[in-house]
Amino acid sequence: MATTITITGAGGQIGYALLFRIAAGDMLGPDEHVRLRLLEIPQGLRAAEGAALELQDGAFELLDDVEVTDDAEVGFDGANLALLVGARPRGPGMERGDLLAANGGIFGPQGRAIAAAAASDIRVTVVGNPANTNALIASSSADGVPAERFTALTRLDENRARAQLAQTLGAPVTLVRRVPIWGNHSATQFPDISHATIDGAPVAERLEAAVGDVRAWQEQTFIPRVAKRGAEIIEVRGSSSVASAASATIDHVRDWVHGSDDWTSAGVVSRGEYGVPEGLISSFPVRSSGGAWQIVEGLELDGWARARIDASVAELVDERETVRSLGLI
Numbered sequence: 001m002a003t004t005i006t007i008t009g010a011g012g013q014i015g016y017a018l019l020f021r022i023a024a025g026d027m028l029g030p031d032e033h034v035r036l037r038l039l040e041i042p043q044g045l046r047a048a049e050g051a052a053l054e055l056q057d058g059a060f061e062l063l064d065d066v067e068v069t070d071d072a073e074v075g076f077d078g079a080n081l082a083l084l085v086g087a088r089p090r091g092p093g094m095e096r097g098d099l100l101a102a103n104g105g106i107f108g109p110q111g112r113a114i115a116a117a118a119a120s121d122i123r124v125t126v127v128g129n130p131a132n133t134n135a136l137i138a139s140s141s142a143d144g145v146p147a148e149r150f151t152a153l154t155r156l157d158e159n160r161a162r163a164q165l166a167q168t169l170g171a172p173v174t175l176v177r178r179v180p181i182w183g184n185h186s187a188t189q190f191p192d193i194s195h196a197t198i199d200g201a202p203v204a205e206r207l208e209a210a211v212g213d214v215r216a217w218q219e220q221t222f223i224p225r226v227a228k229r230g231a232e233i234i235e236v237r238g239s240s241s242v243a244s245a246a247s248a249t250i251d252h253v254r255d256w257v258h259g260s261d262d263w264t265s266a267g268v269v270s271r272g273e274y275g276v277p278e279g280l281i282s283s284f285p286v287r288s289s290g291g292a293w294q295i296v297e298g299l300e301l302d303g304w305a306r307a308r309i310d311a312s313v314a315e316l317v318d319e320r321e322t323v324r325s326l327g328l329i
């Protein structure tokens with residue numbers, strides 16, 4: 001049995017960076033065959049068709065089938081995994097709030113099509129920005145699909161945070177763990193190093209030796225660097241992150257399906273954990289086992305961390321109010 005994976009926006013930049021890695025087995029492993037459904041809007045169909053030709057030319061052993069469509073019900077038919085990438089990317093000078101109305105209209109119809117056509121085990125990862133609120137819109141529109149099956153990508157933020165911390169400590173990134181992202185995939189996010197480990201030991205002493213005042217370093221260097229990395233990439237590249245976003249998407253889905261070996265981060269529905277209002281899709285420290293994410297509970301948060309989480313969650317509440325007032329949820 002192959003896994004059916006629907007990728008929206010498959011003719012775009014991230015789509016192009018994702019498809020070949022999925023076909024090569026990087027996401028689901030070397031034993032899992034895949035069927036790819038590339039869902040586009042009419043303007044994007046030719047690019048998706050071109051990618052499908054190249055997928056054929058790759059002669060990937062695990063790739064059973066590729067279908068290109070602009071019909072959402074065809075695109076999500078029987079899907080086990082959906083990667084909702086198709087959206088309008090942020091350009092120079094734009095904030096995510098500007099994108100809410102533009103992208104909100106995409107995710108309601110897609111949520112409905114998922115409910116109507118996808119397999120009963122469907123799991124959805126929203127990459128298109130504003131990812132948390134787009135996931136909320138899709139989930140609200142997908143009657144009968146549990147809210148736990150809708151997630152927003154914040155793994156890219158976590159990968160960025162781990163990489164920055166590793167560089168500061170002069171250590172390989174694989175040794176740096178437990179750097180969760182809280183809140184929104186936006187400049188308000190809180191990358192949290194208070195539980196971070198290096199090679200299994202707390203980072204505190206080594207970090208102090210490297211930077212001196214750890215709190216000042218977090219406020220002035222680390223948090224802005226991570227939280228504004230998306231904007232930095234846009235400024236330097238001239239367009240938003242692509243390969244790193246695709247790679248983080250693969251990390252997220254692989255861990256969701258096969259389990260995580262430690263904490264990681266994902267935007268998942270809140271059931272009130274850590275005081276985050278119920279129903280919001282917010283990033284938390286999570287673990288995955290048995291094909292489901294669980295929020296890591298019971299972590300101590302000092303007042304400083306609490307205030308940062310509250311600020312990002314307040315932004316999510318505002319976004320929810322905006323899409324409610326637009327009739328999108």
Ligand code: NAD
Nearest residue numbers: 009011012013014040041044086087089127128129156245
């Ligand atoms: P892109 O413009 O290259 O591609 C987007 C594609 O989506 C286009 O081909 C477009 O035709 C298609 N599309 C638009 N509306 C669609 C719809 N209703 N159905 C299906 N396809 C549709 O953009 P990109 O660089 O691939 O980025 C895609 C999204 O990912 C953007 O919103 C970007 O901001 C976001 N992003 C998120 C993260 C994250 O960490 N969550 C990171 C990077 C980028």
Ligand code: LMR
Nearest residue numbers: 090129229230231240241
């Ligand atoms: C990113 O984090 O790179 C993307 O979400 C692009 C953006 O708009 O920041």
